[in-house]
Amino acid sequence: MDSSAIERRTGASEHCVEDSDSVIRDCIVHMEGVSRLYRSGTAAIYGLSAIDLSIKRGEFVALTGPSGCGKSTLLSIMGLLDHATSGCFLLNGRDATTLGYSERARIRNEEIGFVFQAFNLIPHMTVYQNVELPLSYRKAISGKERRERIQQALARVGLYGRDSDYPSQISGGEQQRVAIARALAGFPSLLLADEPTGNLDSQSGASIMRLFEELHSNGATVCIATHDAKHASTAQRRVALLDGRSVT
């Protein structure tokens, strides 16, 4: 077993209070003392250091701070794309530090919607097929329900009727809308977005932020990372990071 796996086992969940407290149960995300240590040879660097953060159902939170402060690391841990090396992390009241590989994959698919700066659409698939892809792994969802969810998600982001376009045929702002539709179609309990306007011109960026605001006012729980103060001000609450630590 490598040293990070040992660290993970010995440190990560030692003080989690799974489901014991109703305040914590109301939180989609509950983190206490979450750290992420990166090792490279003999060097070690903390991408995150002792973060405490709770996100309640229905909140809209912006993670802010300069490049390298840990925003992506924190979002990746929240979205189960990465893991904490120590600390407590409850996702929907469940200890996320003890989940196995396939359970993490299932939760990522069913409970998390992740939107990336570079959209991450599959270029040889149409808009419809891109939104469909994560749903196609969910055997419990019938073909009829899948089609309804895709149309509903595309309508939600203002792209109804654009099913058969390919990513190269639509603008950057529209591509990001497809990525958001792909995230929404899974009915996630948590929508995460890492610098979602970073590849867009200012007008398209502002329109994507308005879409997140709308989704939030319709009940979605949203957490975005941005180094743009104007976009961060759209959120209900800001959490500022510096050198892997929370400074708010």
Ligand SMILES: Nc1ncnc2c1ncn2[C@@H]1O[C@H](COP(=O)(O)OP(=O)(O)O)[C@@H](O)[C@H]1O
């Ligand atoms: N895979 C990695 N290996 C080593 N260091 C990393 C890795 N990923 C991120 N880091 C470091 O962790 C810190 C936080 O990075 P990141 O979360 O990407 O910041 P941000 O998203 O705010 O720009 C930085 O110092 C970065 O160099």
Ligand SMILES: [Mg+2]
């Ligand atoms: Mg980043």
